[in-house]
Amino acid sequence: MARNELSEVELETRFEAALAVAVVMGLQVLVGLVSRAAEWSLWELPWWVWLVLVGPELALFVVLTWSRPRRRLVVTGRRRAVSLGLVACIGLGNAVALVALLGSILTGGEKSGGQLLYKGLTIWTINVIVFGLWYWELDRGGPRRLGAKRQRVAPDLLFPQMTDDRYAMPGWKPGFGDYLYVSLTNQTAFSPTDTLPLTLRVKAVMGVQGVAALITTGVIVARAVNILS
Secondary structure, three states, X not given: OOHHHHHXXXXXXXXXXXXXXXXXXXXXXXXXXXXXXXOOOEOOEOOOHHHHOHHHHHHHHHHHHOHHHHHHXXXXXXXXXXXXXXXXXXXXXXXXXXXXXXXXXXXXXXXXXXXXXXXXXXXXXHHHHHHHHHHHXXXXXXXXXXXXXXXXXXXXXXXXXXXXXXXXXXXXXXXXXXXXXXXHHHHHHOOOOOOEXXXXXXXXXXXXXXXXXXXXXXXXXXXHHHHHO
């Protein structure tokens, strides 16, 4: 990989993906502190359960931003496996929070529409970021895919710029922002929009995200609106 390509990967990793992970941590900490101050619970779980979920997020943030552990993982060939494992832990934690919130609704524990909307919006937003990280790590071997052109690695996602050169800048390659947009559109439309999944693994991830988004908006938001009205 050329030095300028490596610098582009470092920039994307440190200042785009890491920033997204920092947003996730901020949301988790904020909802935890608000839950403590307002004495909110999550299906009888204590407020600090939100802070427990920050653990894998902090670990991923360190891997993305701290040069020494990241380079060590790259040298040993474990960077992508560790990153995918941490992203999976973050996604699992958010799924647990979603299930707990649904359990709280079904048992009559959610009495405040505003509280329910706040928790649901937090889970929904984190989901967008987590699945954006998933697509970023999965497509063509992960963020170091900038060398994939020479290696002819098959893409997992088909972007519009890949179908017609007229719509792409010379040497265009998808960045983290593109994958975050794919996640956002898939979550709001419950299906792919302008970017199509090509491999079974990405189709599976998109399917899981669509189901989670449907539950979040169809059940949680509907219940919150019903309480508020």
